[in-house]
Amino acid sequence: MNHSTTPTPSSALTPDPENRPRVALFVTCLVDLFRPSVGFAAVKLIEDAGCEVHVPAAQTCCGQPAYNSGDKTDTREIAEQVIEAFEGFDFIVAPSGSCGAMMKKHYPELFAGDPAWEPRARAFAEKCHELVSFLTDVMMVRDTGAAVSAEVTYHDSCSGLRELGIRDQPRKLLNAVEGITIKEMQDPDVCCGFGGTFCVKYPDISNAIVTKKTGNIEGSEAEMLLAGDLGCLMNMAGKLKRSGSTVEVRHVAEVLAGMTDTPPIAGSGK
Amino acid sequence: MELTSDRFKEHAQKALLDAQLQRALGNVEKGFIGKRQMAADALPEFDAIRDNARDIKNHTLAHLDLYLEAYEKKVTEAGGIVHWAENAEQARAIVLDICRKAGTRTVNKGKSMITEEIGLNDYLAENGVTPVETDLGEYIIQLRGEHPSHIIAPAVHLNKEQVESDFRRVHTHLEAARDLSEPAALLSEARQVLRQKYFEAKVGITGANFLIAETGSSVIVTNEGNGDLTQTLADVHVVVASIEKMVPTLEDTAQILRLLARSATGQDMSCYTTYSTGPRRKGDPDGPKEYHVVLLDNGRSSMLGTEYQEMLRCIRCGACMNHCPVYQSVGGHAYGSVYPGPMGAVLTPSLNGIEKTGQLPNASTFCGRCEAVCPMRIPLPKMMRHWREREFERHLTPTTARYGLKFWAFFAxxxxxxxxxxxxxxxxxxxxxxxxxxxxxxxxxxxxxxxxxxxxxxxxxxxxxxxxxxxxxxxxxxxxxx
Structure with a gap:
């Protein structure tokens, strides 16, 4: 990247443009395919935090569908591909707690005992972060400077919450967004029923779980639902729209970046 | 019970459409989750005790052979008898033999999942010995010819109207016009009916929450006191317990007991915690004349040294199923196995093989709430994933899923x-x-x-x-x- 032609956002942390952290964005397959605007919101947030963003071309998926289906061989091959493409950067950031946890927590387990790959997976995992916690915990961002007028409710996606400890970080940043009011739903920390391939393997059970969740979302009387994982968001948005809800569904990064001009997930209105 | 886990999906479908069951399942969330959280929050060292408890069990499992032998020695010294059972069949036969020698026609039973695992009730009944469940929940489902749908709340799938109609159907010797609309009336009627049975049976069977190598004691925890009556009023007390119930010392039980009731029901302690060491000694005012322990393996020893060993830390509190969104949606019977919920999804394939039970470890969103609340810090999702790996390796994964995955992976x-x-x-x-x-x-x-x-x-x-x-x-x- 040619620094002289790139506008450099100012940052209190890293005033020297030559020494900005080099962040590789792991877009995630769902954001890449279904909602690129989340990727661009992530790019803006990371750049505003004073980092230089790179998007390695050799990325598809973190391998989680194979991993959770018991296919370790394919998972390893995909994970090796990810590590090779990303390990040269200062940080690897994903707008997803689920993919983040896969890379940070499960890659080292996947390669445990492999003399060549385990150390690489561990070093790689050290540098992996979910987007919002990267902003708050690594780049010490307290305010993203966005203004969005909305009453929102936040769903804690399971992997981010329980594997990476992400709960307060998004709420802190949301509270700093001008015009945002958080209306907590009942049981925000209970699974939405997505579960990756679970939702198509057991559609009726998944439906029972997401029905409880959308009931709680409606019960919060918020006009917008936010979360940090596109899989859960697509599940909840799909159920909300099927049941005729007007609640708008967005990835938390869109609001934090002030980029809410795109139609919400699964569209707006009934 | 017949293993029907291969029909999990079918059972689940039915459960989702069962309005009565869905209402009853609402009680699982209401009754357990908040109470557990309050009990855990009220004990600042809760998480530190969890670490400690995990370490105690890990240590025990690493030296299980030595502790089992030490335990047997202590039981024998106290005048008890240890019977080793490799499998369910042997355990059943040992228990029947004890009953026959005692000359009893009925046996009383404290609540025990292990006797469910070995199918003891049916076997005893087939052989002329009538088992009487004395735990209220177990008594209710015995009247209905059902199996427990939860490991600590066996009748959680029922509501009080169903219980009332069962009592009216079975307790025909009582006045038909009696008022059973309040739960307390049901409880009192069950107590009245069961009280008489305690004096009829010469043998009382209980499970064990712990076996203590240091003293040769067995420990049960109950809330109704039925376990104590079962084991102290009978001439013969038979403890049926699997080998992983072992802990080295009395102090270890004190540690783990601080977790058990809090995780299970949100109580600090259950109402009764009873330690039994051998039969009645000279000068004891009461207690059984004989004390037997049937030590059951039934597949546990083959879990040692594998990626499923950590499952043997389980203390059967039920917190994993209480917090599981899948269990909350379909209830325990849908699993088609003795042990439902996340702990069952790991344990059942270990005990019964993955061939017929593959759906269980797959029917999870991996939300991780089970692991988050497990007092013994058992990594349940990880072990469910290991079962999926075994399935995939052995080509047991459904063909469409397998090809779909391979197609996707080709591009990925x-x-x-x-x-x-x-x-x-x-x-x-x-x-x-x-x-x-x-x-x-x-x-x-x-x-x-x-x-x-x-x-x-x-x-x-x-x-x-x-x-x-x-x-x-x-x-x-x-x-x-x-």
Missing amino acids: KRPKLYRIAASFGIPALSVLGGTKHRFRSLPFAGGWTRHRDLPAPQGRTFQQQWQQREALKQNPSQERAA
């Missing part, structure tokens, strides 16, 4: 090809999504769209748009051309 491992395919497919799909930006149905997406709409892609992929943005940065003059 070839980023260039993946990008080309995505750059054609995704924008087209986006156009199909129209102005609503979602699909009500889509070929090959029936699993998704049966119950929910599928959000449409926004348009071109992120990678497509990013490449363009980077190209423009390299050569801004292209912008005008474009």
Whole structure:
């Protein structure tokens, strides 16, 4: 990247443009395919935090569908591909707690005992972060400077919450967004029923779980639902729209970046 | 009970449509989750005790052979008898033999999942010995000819109206006009009926929450006191316990007991915690004349040294199922196995093989709430994943899922090809999504769209748009051309 032609956002942390952290964005397959605007919101947030963003071309998926289906061989091959493409950067950031946890927590387990790959997976995992916690915990961002007028409710996606400890970080940043009011739903920390391939393997059970969740979302009387994982968001948005809800569904990064001009997930209105 | 875990999906479907069951399942969430949280919050060292308890059990499992032998020695010294049972069949036969020698026609039973595991009730009944369940929940389901749907609340799938009608059906010697509308009346009636049975049986069977190597004691925890009556009023007390109930010392039970009731029911301690060491000694005012322990393996020893060893730390508190969104949706019977919920999804394949039980470890969203609340810090999702790995290795995964996965992985491992395919497919799909930006149905997406709409892609992929943005940065003059 040619620094002289790139506008450099100012940052209190890293005033020297030559020494900005080099962040590789792991877009995630769902954001890449279904909602690129989340990727661009992530790019803006990371750049505003004073980092230089790179998007390695050799990325598809973190391998989680194979991993959770018991296919370790394919998972390893995909994970090796990810590590090779990303390990040269200062940080690897994903707008997803689920993919983040896969890379940070499960890659080292996947390669445990492999003399060549385990150390690489561990070093790689050290540098992996979910987007919002990267902003708050690594780049010490307290305010993203966005203004969005909305009453929102936040769903804690399971992997981010329980594997990476992400709960307060998004709420802190949301509270700093001008015009945002958080209306907590009942049981925000209970699974939405997505579960990756679970939702198509057991559609009726998944439906029972997401029905409880959308009931709680409606019960919060918020006009917008936010979360940090596109899989859960697509599940909840799909159920909300099927049941005729007007609640708008967005990835938390869109609001934090002030980029809410795109139609919400699964569209707006009934 | 007959293992029907291969029909999990079918059972689940039925359970989801069962309005009465769904109402009863609401009580699981209401009754257990908040209480557990309050009890855990009120004990500042709760998490430290969890670490300690995990370490105690890990140590015990690493030296299980030595502790089992030490335990047997202590039981024998105290005048008890240890019977070793490799499998369910042997355990059943040992218990029947004890009953026959005692000359009893009925046996009383404290609540015990291990006797469910070995199918003891049916076996005793077939052989002329009538088992009487004395725990209220167990008594109710025994009247109904059912199996427990929860490991600590066996009748949690029922409501009080169902219990009332069962009592009226069975307790025909009582006045028909009696008022049973209040739960307290049901409890009192059960107590009245059961009280008499305690004096009829010469043998009382209990499980054990712990076996203590240091003293040769067995420990049970109950809330109704039925376990104590079962084991102290009978001439013969038979403890049926699996080998992983072992802990080295009395102090260890004190540690783990601080977790058990809090995790199970949100109580600090259960109402009764009873330690038994051998039969009645000279000068004891009461107690059984004989004390037997049937030590059951039934597949546990083959879990040692495998990736499922940690499952043997389980203390059967039920917290994992109380917090499981799948269990909350379908209840315990849907699992078609003795042990339901997340702990069952790991343990059942270990005990019964993965061939017939593969659905259980698959029926999880991996939300991780079970592991988060497990007092013994058992990594349940990880072990469910290991079962999926065993399935995949042995080609037991359903063919469509397997080919679907392989097809997807083919592209996921070839980023260039993946990008080309995505750059054609995704924008087209986006156009199909129209102005609503979602699909009500889509070929090959029936699993998704049966119950929910599928959000449409926004348009071109992120990678497509990013490449363009980077190209423009390299050569801004292209912008005008474009």
